Amino acid sequence: MSTLTRRHGELFMEETPLSKIAATFGTPCFAYSRKTITDNYLAYANALGDWPGMICYSVKANSNLGVLSILAQLGSGFDIVSSGELERVLKAGGDPARVVFSGIGKSPSEMARALEVGVHCFNVESDSELEALSQVASAQDKVASVSLRVNPDVDAKTHPYISTGLKENKFGVDINRAEEIYDKATTLPGIRVVGVDCHIGSQLTEVEPFLDALDRTLALVETLEKKGIAIHHLDLGGGLGVTYQDETPPPIDTYISAVKERLGDRQLELIFEPGRSIVADSGILLTRIEYLKPTDKKNFAIVDAAMNDLIRPSLYQAWQEILPVSDHNEAETLLWDVVGPICESADFLGKDRLLKIDAGGLLAIKSSGAYGFVMSSNYNTRPRAAEIVVDGDTLHQVRRRESVEELFEHESCLPK
Numbered sequence: 488m489s490t491l492t493r494r495h496g497e498l499f500m501e502e503t504p505l506s507k508i509a510a511t512f513g514t515p516c517f518a519y520s521r522k523t524i525t526d527n528y529l530a531y532a533n534a535l536g537d538w539p540g541m542i543c544y545s546v547k548a549n550s551n552l553g554v555l556s557i558l559a560q561l562g563s564g565f566d567i568v569s570s571g572e573l574e575r576v577l578k579a580g581g582d583p584a585r586v587v588f589s590g591i592g593k594s595p596s597e598m599a600r601a602l603e604v605g606v607h608c609f610n611v612e613s614d615s616e617l618e619a620l621s622q623v624a625s626a627q628d629k630v631a632s633v634s635l636r637v638n639p640d641v642d643a644k645t646h647p648y649i650s651t652g653l654k655e656n657k658f659g660v661d662i663n664r665a666e667e668i669y670d671k672a673t674t675l676p677g678i679r680v681v682g683v684d685c686h687i688g689s690q691l692t693e694v695e696p697f698l699d700a701l702d703r704t705l706a707l708v709e710t711l712e713k714k715g716i717a718i719h720h721l722d723l724g725g726g727l728g729v730t731y732q733d734e735t736p737p738p739i740d741t742y743i744s745a746v747k748e749r750l751g752d753r754q755l756e757l758i759f760e761p762g763r764s765i766v767a768d769s770g771i772l773l774t775r776i777e778y779l780k781p782t783d784k785k786n787f788a789i790v791d792a793a794m795n796d797l798i799r800p801s802l803y804q805a806w807q808e809i810l811p812v813s814d815h816n817e818a819e820t821l822l823w824d825v826v827g828p829i830c831e832s833a834d835f836l837g838k839d840r841l842l843k844i845d846a847g848g849l850l851a852i853k854s855s856g857a858y859g860f861v862m863s864s865n866y867n868t869r870p871r872a873a874e875i876v877v878d879g880d881t882l883h884q885v886r887r888r889e890s891v892e893e894l895f896e897h898e899s900c901l902p903k
């Protein structure tokens with residue numbers, strides 16, 4: 488399904504021309520389609536059907552309150568990795584009892600807050616974290632529900648920076664040590680074992696690595712149950728990858744159905760933590776071409792968005808499609824590098840793109856709804872972009888553009 492349509496030479500998101508978004512809120516700005524977020528979430532929820540479990544949207548992919556509130560209204564659970572993300576979920580109306588707390592470095596104060604609001608489960612990643620959680624929970628006279636994140640040593644076949652399930656990665660505990668840590672967990676005060684968790688990486692475009700990880704974790708579940716440690720749920724981590732260029736991830740239903748089939752008649756609840764596949768294709772980064780700079784070697788289109796707004800191309804050599812917002816029929820079709828104003832050669836949004844463009848025109852960088860704004864920075868003292876949710880022909884500004892003054896609000900000059 489496409490979030491964008493071209494009508495009479497103009498790109499639309501839902502019923503809204505992108506040029507109207509730029510005219511109203513300026514550029515650069517992110518725009519997200521409420522309908523696409525809803526459809527993507529429902530694809531997971533409907534695939535899970537009446538199988539007990541939860542779809543816990545991974546907040547790190549896009550943590551804007553407007554986006555979170557769309558998902559909270561749909562009844563989504565949430566996967567968080569910090570108390571900052573927890574506060575966002577609460578503010579957006581999310582139910583803490585449907586929150587799983589992931590991450591390798593939860594601090595005692597973050598644990599305390601999560602216990603106070605009553606999160607569903609802590610995904611614990613080391614012996615020392617388990618001990619710390621036991622102490623924090625006991626001090627509050629509370630019991631923390633715990634899954635151990637196991638590292639099943641499966642190759643997710645994705646970019647090395649976002650692959651997490653191999654022995655050399657910092658995440659989880661070696662699945663061969665899991666039994667020993669579960670034994671320990673059953674003896675610690677303030678800890679209740681409820682599940683097993685694994686997450687092998689992001690932007691997976693095949694089901695096989697997920698199923699390999701599932702088989703290995705199911706073997707662990709059996710071992711634990713044999714020794715009387717009951718496991719109520721299995722958390723399979725992040726969701727499927729998306730199509731940025733020519734990737735062909737399977738439909739969400741194919742993945743979830745395959746998992747359900749593998750489980751057969753086991754009474755295990757399922758938790759999924761999809762981020763990218765819920766929000767990536769809902770969003771675009773809208774930017775205006777400031778200058779065209781053809782040179783002997785390359786043609787550069789210098790735009791008003793930069794690597795501080797969207798770092799994926801620079802950081803992961805990620806390819807995201809770039810489309811002119813309006814047809815420029817008079818322009819010549821040429822190969823362009825679309826670059827930002829930042830003083831680094833790494834500041835590009837796309838290289839060698841065949842485009843018909845003019846200075847002053849608008850470009851839409853597709854699939855920017857996930858790991859876009861959340862990874863943005865103020866590098867070069869650039870205020871961060873506005874964020875807009877499009878709902879049919881209605882526009883909601885869910886984050887206003889920062890001002891330069893706000894950027895140094897927390898700083899001070901030294902006295903003379």
Ligand code: LLP
Nearest residue numbers: 545589686689690725726760761762763858
């Ligand atoms: N659960 C855990 C424990 C995770 O670490 C992640 C992503 C997810 C769930 C969500 O995975 P997803 O459904 O989005 O694949 N910045 C990178 C992606 C980093 C992913 C980190 N963890 C990018 O722009 O490609």
